[in-house]
Amino acid sequence: MTRYIVNIPSVEEASVFSARIQKMPFDVDLHSGRTVIDAKSVLGVIYFGVGRNAFLEAHTDRKADQEMLEEAVRDYLVQDDQMARVI
Numbered sequence: 098m099t100r101y102i103v104n105i106p107s108v109e110e111a112s113v114f115s116a117r118i119q120k121m122p123f124d125v126d127l128h129s130g131r132t133v134i135d136a137k138s139v140l141g142v143i144y145f146g147v148g149r150n151a152f153l154e155a156h157t158d159r160k161a162d163q164e165m166l167e168e169a170v171r172d173y174l175v176q177d178d179q180m181a182r183v184i
Contacts, residue, residue: 098154098156099157099158100152100153101167101174101175102175103152103173103175104173105148105151107147110147111142115141116139117169117170118169118170122162123155124155126153126156127142127153150175
């Protein structure tokens with residue numbers, strides 16, 4: 098399992114983000130606290146809340162899968178100095 102911190106800034110970007118995640122051949126979740134949603138669900142991503150940091154968790158240990166996911170979500174990855182605001 099691989100974990101990243103992401104931030105989806107708007108409803109429009111939630112659609113783009115989810116479309117990119119849907120191409121992944123493995124399960125991907127967004128979670129914060131006790132809330133976990135399927136990152137491939139546009140409605141789930143919008144419901145989860147745009148504009149806030151969340152954990153993105155990929156259910157794969159394959160290096161090629163991790164690289165493919167990183168490429169797909171690089172626009173949404175949170176930099177180290179922004180990580181303190183994970184809710």
